[in-house]
Amino acid sequence: MIDAYILLSGIVFFGTYGVYRVYKSSKEKTRIIESQKREPIYHEKTQDIKIEESEPEQVYPLQTHNIKYWLYTPSYSLRTYGLAGLYNDLVVKNLWLNEPFHSKFYEILMILDKNEFMIVDSNSKVITMNVRGRDNKITTSKSFQVFATRDIVVATFSNAMSDIVRFNQLDAQHIVVAICILLLEQSLHYQSQEVSEDMIKTILKDYEFTEDIYHITTLVKGKDEQLQFVDIAVKIAFQTSSTYAYNDSEVPKPLQLPTKLPQKVLKEV
Numbered sequence: 001m002i003d004a005y006i007l008l009s010g011i012v013f014f015g016t017y018g019v020y021r022v023y024k025s026s027k028e029k030t031r032i033i034e035s036q037k038r039e040p041i042y043h044e045k046t047q048d049i050k051i052e053e054s055e056p057e058q059v060y061p062l063q064t065h066n067i068k069y070w071l072y073t074p075s076y077s078l079r080t081y082g083l084a085g086l087y088n089d090l091v092v093k094n095l096w097l098n099e100p101f102h103s104k105f106y107e108i109l110m111i112l113d114k115n116e117f118m119i120v121d122s123n124s125k126v127i128t129m130n131v132r133g134r135d136n137k138i139t140t141s142k143s144f145q146v147f148a149t150r151d152i153v154v155a156t157f158s159n160a161m162s163d164i165v166r167f168n169q170l171d172a173q174h175i176v177v178a179i180c181i182l183l184l185e186q187s188l189h190y191q192s193q194e195v196s197e198d199m200i201k202t203i204l205k206d207y208e209f210t211e212d213i214y215h216i217t218t219l220v221k222g223k224d225e226q227l228q229f230v231d232i233a234v235k236i237a238f239q240t241s242s243t244y245a246y247n248d249s250e251v252p253k254p255l256q257l258p259t260k261l262p263q264k265v266l267k268e269v
Helices: 002-038 082-094 101-114 149-164 169-185 197-203 212-223 225-240
Strands: 068-071 118-120 127-132 138-148 244-247 266-268
Touching: 082 101, 082 149, 101 149, 101 169, 101 197, 118 149, 138 149, 138 169, 149 225, 169 197, 169 212, 169 225, 212 225
Parallel strands: none
Antiparallel strands: 068 266, 118 138, 127 138, 138 244
16 A cells, blocks of 8 residues: 555656656747847948959060161162162171171172172173274174172072071171172173182271181082082072173273271161
């Protein structure tokens, strides 16, 4: 009887305690929900961030077009358009303005421009003519085809330019002068029928690199492998240039050598 009473009391106690725990839990949830309803909701205001773009770095190109050089003016001192173009293409574009090459090469251009140098066409037939004059005397003259030396010079450099500039500047300039000398050596002139060795010596007089020039001409004549392009360029020049009729009875013209070069002027390149 007592055991049954104790068991019943335990059931009542634990049942009552369970109901109490459920009640407390329900009250706590209700309090939290009501508290959340009363509390205002704050939204964090984000600050506007301005991203400042940095200005691009200023790049200032070199003002190379404003650089001026001391140059000759071929449009005033050279009559031949091809020689004037050769000065611009060979000297100005490569800025080969160092002395003594600059002035020596321009002197050679002036000599070619002022004199009617010619090279006999090796394929030309020589026609001999006997003409009786008013005094009843017979004069004999010969006619044949010739190339203008200045034309051959311009055409040769046009064909050899890319090969010449592959050498270092000083050697390239020696080759340029040597080519001019080689072609002048093959030329005729009204006065002496041929260009004398004395004239070549006059052109190279006091030139600092005369020995180097003669050495290169010897190498070209000897078919040096490194300079074969010169011989090829000259042959192409003869094949592509026009010839002119010449009669050796024409009035001789004196050889003109410039005594003074024109003044250089400052120019932009």
